[in-house]
Amino acid sequence: MSYSSYDHDDLEPASTMRIERRIYFESGKADLSEAVKLPLAELLSLRAESAAAEQEVFDRLKAQAAAWEKQAGRTLFLDKVLEYARTLPVTHTSNQWEQPDNYRHIRSNMVYQMYYSISENTRYDSAAQTSVPYSWTLSWSLRTNAPGSYRQAKIAGQDRKVFASREALDKYLNGRIKAHAHYFTEISPAIPKEYADYFKVNGCLLPGYTIEGEEPAKAAELPTQEEPMQPPTFNTTPERRASVNEVCSIFLDNHAEAQSDEPHGCWLSLPTTAEQVQAALNEIHITADNQQDCFIAGVSAPEGHPLELPEDLIQSASVDELNFLAVQLQKLDAVERSQLNAVMQSLEKFQTIGQVIDYYKIPIALFSLTPKTTAP
Structure with a gap:
């Protein structure tokens, strides 16, 4: 051939396809001696025919590109x-007051959560x-x-209100508890329309929910939980839940804080709950206004139970993805976990946590499984 070629082809499924080729003439490989003897008019005619044939090839490639668009749309869908199927059901306290730590008291159902914390000054x-107390500070919110x-x-609340x-x-x-008690009479109360989007993934309402004024979705099923008990007054110490493995x-x-010399960051055990995640985010001062500042800086596994996930793979994942994977890994015995650790070392196969989940054949239809893990 009288030319060399280079390709810059690339495919990102459900996003971008690029087919790019460049050719360069190489005089050392070409023999023009016979072609240069042809009349100019004939050379121009041959050139036009070749360019027309090239255009036909290009048109066929464009038709194939249109077929890719249709298939890529299916992949994107x-x-x-x-994303919807991997969304874990929310954990809640079945409208009972619970105390996850020495500072916070929480009551929640599938739609609302109320918390308060009291500190002594x-x-x-x-x-x-x-040391003697001289005032007391209260923070509370309904979300x-x-x-x-x-x-x-945020529906209601007050931050750092001081009392003598x-x-x-x-x-x-x-x-405040009495004024908002009507939010906590059902496990899954109907969602007001102004909050409906919070309970949708890609425009689809999650299972177990209904929106005020709308018929319940046929496929929506309420995860099984115990019937709520009579909620105690805030002075009663609520019973703690058993911790997850x-x-x-x-x-x-x-x-922002990682750049300073002050202590920063916190460890979050997986699997976890929405309340524990929110508490961790509060501890590192992440709010709705600076979510982009949150990042995963490291990972560790319990002694004797190694998890051979590359750190860069974990750092590129979301907390939701890692929590979903942790729930599934709880079900593996020692042999299965060792086998999975060996497979995870194949970096040419796994570029995301989602690929690990898919490769290990974790079911997409999660809602028949995860309700068993929503109340650790």
């Missing part, structure tokens, strides 16, 4: 369906040689409790 009394999203709608006495705080808080922990950090 399936990607969006997978003290000063040192030199005469008594001890949506949508699954698969850390962007919740604990009695005044208790009276105010009891009034840790598969791994990820280190969440804030880009």
